Amino acid sequence: MDTVAGLLNQSLDPRQARPAEQELRKYDKQQGFTLTLLQIVNSNQLPMGTRLAGALFFKNLIRRLWTDEDGNYLLPETDVVAVKNEIIPLMISLPSALQAQIGEAVSGIADSDFPDRWVDLIPNLVARLGTDAKVNNGVLKVAHSIFKRWRPLFSSDDLLREIKLVLEQFVQPYYALMLETHKRIEQTSGNKDVLLELLKTMGLLVKLFYDLNCQDIPEFFEDHIKQFMDILHNYLIYSNPLVETTEDSESGILEVIKTDICEILQLYTQRYEEEFRKALPTFVGATWTLLTTIGLQSKYDLLVNRALAFLTSVAKIERHIHMFEATEVLTLLIEKIVIPNMTMRESDEEMFEDDPIEFIRRDLEGSDSDTRRRAATDFLRELVTKMDSRVTEAVMRYVNGFLEQYAANPAQNWKAKNTASYLFSSVAAKGNVTAAGVSTTNLAIDVVGFFTSSIAPDLVSTTVNPILQVDAIRFIHNFRNQLTKEQLSQALPLLVQLLNSRNYVVYTYAAITIERILSVRQNNVSVFKAEDIQSEAAQLISALMQLILRSASTSEKLSENEFLMKCIMRVLLTVQGAMQPFAAPLLPQLVQIMTAVSVNPSNPRFNHFLFESIGAVVRYAGAQIGISGLEEHVVQPMLQILGQDITEFIPYVLQILTEVLSLQPAQSGLPESFRQLIRPLMAPVLWEPKGNVPALVGLLEVILSRGASVVVSDGLLTPLLGVFQNLVASRSNDQYGLELLEYIFYYVGHEHLKELSKQVAQLLLMRLQQSNTDKFCSRFSLFMYFLASTEANNLGPAYAIFFLDQVQQGVFGQVMTSFMLPSTLKIGGTFNRRIAAVGLTKLLCRTTEYTTGEYSSQWAHALDILVRLMKYNMAEEHTSVPIGLDLEELSFGSSFSKLATTAAKPLDPVPDVKHPVQFFNDELKQLAEKFGPAVQQLLQNLDAESREYLRQQGV
Template sequence: MASTLDHLAQLLDATLDAQHHRKAENALKEEAKKPKYSLSLLSLVSSTTAALKTRLAAALAFKNFIRHNYVDEDGKYKLPEDEVQTIKQELVGLMISSPPTIQTQLGEAISLIADSDFWERWDTLTKDLVSRLSNTDFKATNGVLEVAHSIFVRWRPLFQSNDLNREIIHVVGDFGEPFVQLLSIADGQIEANKTNGDALKGWLETMSLLIRILYDLCCQDIPPVIETHLQPISQLLHKYIVYTNPIFDDEDDEATPLEILKSDICDALQLFTNKYDDDFGKYVQEFTNNVWNVLSSVGPEKRYDTLTCKALQFLTAVASVRRHAEIFNNEQILSTIVEKVILPNVALRESDIEMFEDEPIEFIRRDLEGSDTDSRRRAATDFLRKLLDNFEPLVTQVVFRYINHYLAAGKSDWKAKDTAVYLFLAVAAKGAVTAAHGVKTVNSFVNVVEFFEQNIASDLLTETDQPISKVDAIKYLYTFRSQLNKAQWASAIRPLIQNLASSNYVVYTYAAIAVERVLFLTDEQGQHLFPRSDIEPYAKDLLEHLFALIAKGGTAVKVQENEFLMRCIMRVLIVMKEGILDYGAETVLTHLINITNVIKENPSNPRFYYYHFEAIGALVRYCSNAPKLNLLQQLWTPFIAILNEDVSEFVPFVFQIFALLLELSPSNQVPGDFKVLIEAVLAPGPWETRGNAPPLSRFIAAIIPKAAEEIKAEKKLEPILTIFQRLLGGKKTDQNAFDLLEAIVGTFPGSVLEEYFGTILTLIFTKLQASPTDSYKSRVVRFYHLVSARAGDGQMGADYFITHAEAIQQNVFTPFYLTIILPTTGQFARPVDRKLGVISYTKTLCESTKFAERYQKGWGFTCNNLLDLLKNPPRVTAGFGDAIVNEADVDDIGFGVGFTPLNTCKRGPRDDFPEILEVDKWVSQYMKEANQRHGGAIAKFVGERLSPEAKAALAPYLA
C-alpha cells in the first residue's frame, strides 16, 4: 500500500510542474481506473508525513474524481457501495481536522456528494454534524459549520419545490435547536475572550459561520425555530453590527474576522429586508441607522472593502422597498448620502491606480466585466441607481451639483475629472449595461451626446500624459454605444482605432474592446452598423497591430492573457467575411497557427482560446475553398499535434473546425490525411470525455457521405452504429445520436442497412416508451421522414420502415404513425423539417404499397396532413455564410464544463433535398408523374378516400 501511495504522491507532485503536468495528468487518469483510487487519495490527504502541497493536490484530485465518477446521469453510484460508505464515514471527520486550504477542497467534495445523496441517501449527516459541535473548542465547531454551510448554501439559488422543502425541514429538525443554542454560546465565548486575540478571532469566525447558516436556513422561507427566536436573533445582529474591539485597531490590510462578521450580517439583513418585510420591517429603520454609522466610520483601507460593499448592498435593499425608501426622499439627506457615502467610494483610490499600473488585465476585468461585484465603486453605483429609480429628478439635480464641481476641478486635476465622468455614467445609464448594446435607456434629464462633445471628446482626440482620462473617454463611448447614430460613430471610429497604438496596456485594450463592440452592433434589420465596406480601409493594419500586441506576450501564459485583443481579431474577421482574402488572409492564418502552437503547451485562459478558435472558424467559414489559403493542409499539422498530445481543452474545437472543413469541401472524396482520423474517432478513448461527444459525432456525420466506400469496404459501419447506440442511451447526447443516424440513412442504400435496421428501430422504440422529451420525439419523426422520403430507386421509403417495424412487433406501426408521426410533424417549426415532411408524405401517397392497400384510412390522414403543411409552403433559404455570427455572451458559457460550441462553425439546419427549391411546384409535378406511372391510381384514391374539402384543396396539384 505504501508504495502505491508513494507513486500516487509523485504523480500528484508532477501535476504541479508546468513541464510535466500533462504527462502526470494522463498517468493519474490510468490510476483512477484502479479499485479504491478515491480512498488512496483520502489516505494521502490525511497523511501527516506528506508535504502540504501533496496533500492539497490529493484533496483537489479527490474533489475532481468525485465530480466525474461518483454518480451517473441518473444518480446511480458509479463506485462500489462499500467505497461510497467508507467515503461518507471518513470525509466529515477528515475535513474538520484538515488545514484550511484542504478544508475548502474537501468541503466542495462533500457538497458534490450532498448534491446526489443528501438527504435521503445520507440522512445521518446532520445528526453526525450536530454530534461533533463543541461548546469550548472553536476549531472543531468551525470545521463542522464549514461542512454544514457547504451543504446548505446549495439551497440559495434553487426554486422552491416539495423535495427542497422536505430537505430543509429534515435539516431544521436536527440542526435548528442546536443552531439557536450555539448562537448564544458563541456570543458568550466572544464576551469571555474579548482580550484573548486568538480565541476571540476563532469565536468571531464561529459567529460568522452561524450568520451564513442563518441565511442558508432562511433563503427559501423562515423556519418556525428562527421565527420564534427572531427578536433575540435581531438583538444579536444589532450587537455585532456595531461591535468594536481595540485588539483589531492596528490591522490595516486584510479584513479581520470582525469585518467579515459585519459583512455576513449585512448579507442576512439584505435577505430579510428583501424577502420578509412583514416580519422584519419593524427592525429596518434601526438597522439602517446602524449600517449608516458603520459606513461613516470605516476608512478607505482595503480591509473595509467587502464590508463597505455589503453595507451599501443592504442600503440598496432598503431603497428597493418603497415604504422604507421614503427615508431617503429629501434633498438634504440625499446630499449627505452623495457626500459621505457615494463620493468616497467612487473616487479612484491608490490601490486602484496601483492595479491599473501593475495588474492591468485585472483592472479591466473588474471594471468592465462585472467581476467587480464586490468593489466599492460598483456597490455605491448600485445604491445611487436605486435611489435614482425612486426619485429621478431630485437625485439627478443633487448629483449634477457635484458633477459640475468636479468638472471644474478636473481642468487641473485628472482625478477630479475621473470622478465627474464616473458620476455621470452612474446617473445617466438606466438599467444594466448589456453585453450586446451597452446602455439601452438613459436618464431623461441628461444629454449623453452633448456631455461627450463638451467634456470628453477632447480626451479621446488629444495626446495626454494621463492614460486614465483616455480610458474614461473610451469607456464612455463603449457604455453609450447604442445612443450614438451612424454619423456620430463615423467621426469617433478613427480616433478609437488610433488608440490601439497607445503604449499603455489598459488604453489599447479598452480601444480593442470598444472597436469590437461597435463592429458587433446591428440595426433593427440585423445589419451591421459598420459593415465590411466601412472597416476594409482599416482591416489589414488593425489585424497586424492586434497580432503584434498578442505576440508581445512571448510565453504561453502571457500570449493568452488578454482575451479582449483576440475577441477583436475574431470580430474583424467575422465582419470582413471572404473580403479578408484581399487583405492578408495568409498572414492572418500564419499568426493564428503560431498562436495555436504556443498556447497548446499550457492552455490557461478559456476565454482567449475560445475566441482564438472562433477566429480560425471564421476564416474556415468564409474562405475554406480559397486555393491560395489551402486551409485544410495548413491547419492539419497544428491540429494533429493537438490530438496527438491530447490537449483536451482544444480537442472539441479542433473537431468542430475539421467537421466544418469537410462540410464545406466541394469534393465528394475524403482528403487523404483525414482517413487516419476515422480510425481514431471510432476508438472508445475520445468518447470518454463528455465534451467530445457533440464535435466527434458531427465530425463522423460530416465524413460519412465522403467516405462511404471506405466505410463499407472496411466494415466501419458497425463501430459507427455502436457509437450511435451509446449516444442514444445518454440523456444529453441523444440529439448527437440522430446526427449520426441521419448521415448514415442519407448516405447508404436500404440494402446496405438491411441487417442493422431492425436493431436501430428497437433502440429508438425502447427509448420512445420511457416518457421521451419533445426534442427526442421530434428527431425520431425527422428520422422517419428521411427514410420515407428516400423512396424509389431501391433506396428505402415508408414500406421499408413499416416492414422492419412490424418484424419487431406486429401492428406497431399504426399507433406509432397516428400518435407520434402525424401530430409531431404538424408541430415542426423549422422550414427544413416541414419541407422534409412534405416530401415524405408526397412519396408515401405516391409510392407506398402498404398505404395504398393496407392503410387506406392512413392514406387519407396522410393527404390531409400534407395539405396542412402546404397551406404555408416551407421556403428553405440556402447558404452557410449569410447569418450574422453572434458569439454567445461569454459569461453564459460554462467554460471547461462539457462542450463549448463555436458559433462560426455552427451548422445550419440540415436540408436533405437541397435540389428541391419550390416545394409546392415539386409536389404537383411528382404527383402528376406518379399518377401517370401508376395508371391513374392516385386520382382514384383521391376520389375514394378524401372528403370534398380535401379533394378541392388537392385538385390544383393534380390538375
C-alpha cells in the first residue's frame, strides 16, 4: 500500500507523472491491486491529492481492464467479487470529490455487469435508504452514476428490460423518499445545515427523475404525474435566503435543482407532451417569472440557458404557439427576456480580457456552449420561425434603436451596437446555425446591406472597441455562405491584416474566419483554390506561427489556441503543392512544436490539427524536401516520441511515419530506420490501446510493401502472423487482421508461407465456426475474393481454393456455400465490391473445380450472386482520396483519430481491371468458347432475371 501510494503521489508531479503511471500499470492485473487502490482512496491518513490520484487511476483501470469486448473479466475473479461487494459502501462514505471518480467506476462496472451479473445491486442500495440524509445522498449518487448511463443510449429491448427491473425495485422507495424529503424541507426551513443536506437529497432525486424518464415515461410516473409535477413546480419557484449563495459566479444548490427541473420540463415537452399538456401552462408561467426576475450574475447562466431551452421546446409545438402570440407577451419576451440575456455583461467583458480563449469557445456560433446568448438566440429564432413577420418587425425596431444609441455616442454606447449585432444575426438566420454557418436567411432582412452599412466599417477602424471588431469578424464568419466569392476575397486581406492585432480575441476570430472561408464549398467543391491564396500563403502561415510561438511559455500555453493551428492546417490543405516555397522551413517548426507539446499533450484538438499540418507538408512537399530531409526533420523526432511512449501521440506518429515511407519509391527498399522499427512495432504493449491498432496495421502494411524480403530474412514473418492471430481473434479488430493478412500474402507470397498457411487457414475456419459475426463473415469473404482475384506471387483462384482445402478436402465448397456467397452482397464499398466481383468471376471461370469439377453444382447459384452484385452494386468508382476536411465533429478518446492528410489508397489486387462487368463478360465468353454446350447448359440453370441481364450484356 505504501509503494502504490508513493507512486500515486509521484503521478501528481508532471515531471514524474508518466514513469509513475507506467510503474503503476505493472500492478494492473496483480491480485489485490484494485482493493489496495480502494483502501488508499478510503484512507483518511493520506493526503487528499494522493487519494484523488488513486480514485482516478482506479476509474481508468476499470475502464481498461474490467472486461474484454466479449464480457470476460480481465482482473482476478477474487478482485472482481470483492470490488463489487465493497465499492458501494465505500462510495457512500467518501467526500464528494472522490465520489465523482468512484461513481464513474461504478458506472463502468454496471455497463458490463448490471443487471445479470450484479443482481443484488439495487436491493443493496434500497436497503441503505433511511432517515440519515448524508447516507441517502451517498446512495442516490451511486444510483445516479448507474442510471445516467441510459441518457444517451438508443432504445433497445435489453435497455428497456434493465430499466423495467430497476423501476420494479427502486421506484416505490424513490417516491417515498421524495415525499418524505419534501415534507422535511418544509418543516426545517429555518435550520440551514439540515436544510442544505435535505436540498442536496432533493437535487439528487430530481436528477434521478430525469434518469428514470429519459427513455420512456414509466407507468408509475404517469399514474403519479400530478404529485410529481406539484413537487417539481414547488422547487422551480422555491426560495430561501438561508441557502442562497453570496458568490456571483458559483451556482448554489437551488440553482442546480432549478436547472435540472428545466431539463425535465424540456424532456417532457419534447417526448411526453400528451401526458404533460395540462401542467404545461403553469410551468411556462413560472419560467417566464423566473427569467424576468433572475439576476445577471454568472451563477444563473446555466439555469437561464435551460429555462430558455424549455420555452424554445414549447414554441416548437404549433398548438402551443398561442402562448407567445399576444403583442404584449411578445414585447415582454423580447424586452425582459431576450435582450437582457443578449446584452454583454461585465462578467463577459472580464472574460474577454482575462480568459479570451474561453470567451471564444463560448461565443462561436455553432458551438455547444451553454450560454445565455446562445439560448436567447435559439428562442428568438424559433419565434421567428412561427411568427415570421411580426417578430422580425419587432426585433428590427430594437436593432435600429440600439444603432441610434450607438451613433449618438460611439465611445460610451458601444454595447448598444454589440446588442444590435447579436439581435440582427438572431433574426437574420433561420433555423439552427451549425459550424458550417448560416444555411437559410430571413427573406425580410437584407443581410449584405446591413453588413455593408453597419458592420464592415468596424473591420478597418483603428478606434473602434475591439469587441465591435470581433462582432464584424463574427458576422462574416456566420454569414459566409450568403456572401459571394468576390466579397469573401475582398474580406480575406482585411482578416489577414487583423492577425496583427494585439488583442487575443480579435486575431483568433480572424484566424477562425479565414479557416472557415477557405472551407466554404459549393456543390461539394471547395470555392477557394490554391491560386486564390498562393500569393498570401507564406505571409499568412508566418503570422499564424508567430502567434502560436508567442504563447510558448509552457506546453499548455503553446497548445492552448487550437484555432490558430486549425487555420494553418486549412491554408496548407488549400495551397497543397503550391506550399513548396515555404514548406522546407515550416516542417521543422511544426515538428518542434510537436516535441514541445509532447511534454504535456493537454489540448487534443490542437494536437490533431498540428499532426494534420505535418501530414499535409509531408504529403504535398515531401518529395521536394527529400528522403534525407524527412529522415532528419520527421522520422528521428517521431521515433523519439515512440520511445518516450507518449500515449496520445502514438497513433498520429505512426500515421506520419506511414506517409513518409509511402513516399519512398517501392523499388528502393526499406530504409534502415524503418527496418529497426519492425520488431518493436510488434510488442504486445503497443497494441493494447485500441486507438493504436489501425495506425500500427497501416505502418506494417507499408513496411511490407517496401520490405517484405526484409521481414522474411530477419525472421519476422512468424511474429507478424502472431499479430494477425491476435487481431483476428478480436471482434473489434478482426477486420484489421484480415487486411494485414492480405498484405502478407500479396507481398510475401505463397513460397515463404508454405509452412504457415495451413495454420492461418485453420485459424480463420475456427473463427468462422466458433465466433462468427456478420461483419467478420463479410470481411473474410472479401479476403478470399482478394486471394482469388490477384495473380501476384502465384496467388489466384486456384490458390484460394487450395488455401482452405489444404485443411480438409472439400472445405472450400462448404465455406463458399455457407458463408461466402450469403455474405457477398453485404460487402460494402465500390472498391471492395470490384475485388469481390473479379475474385468470384475468376473462381467461376478459371478453375476446373467450378467449371467441371467437384464444385460445379454450385456454379449457377454463385453466378446468380455475381450477377446481382454487378447489377445492383457497381457504381462508378472514385479511386482518388479527396481531402474535404471538416473537423468540427472531432471527438477524442480511446478510439482512433484518423489523419485525413495521410489517408493512403487501399491495396488494389487487380489494378488492371477497371470495369468488372466487362471483365466478367470477357471471361464468360472465353469459357463458352472453351466448353461450349456445357456452359450454355449451366447458363440455363440461372434464374430468369440473371439470364435477361446477361442477354442485355451480350453474353
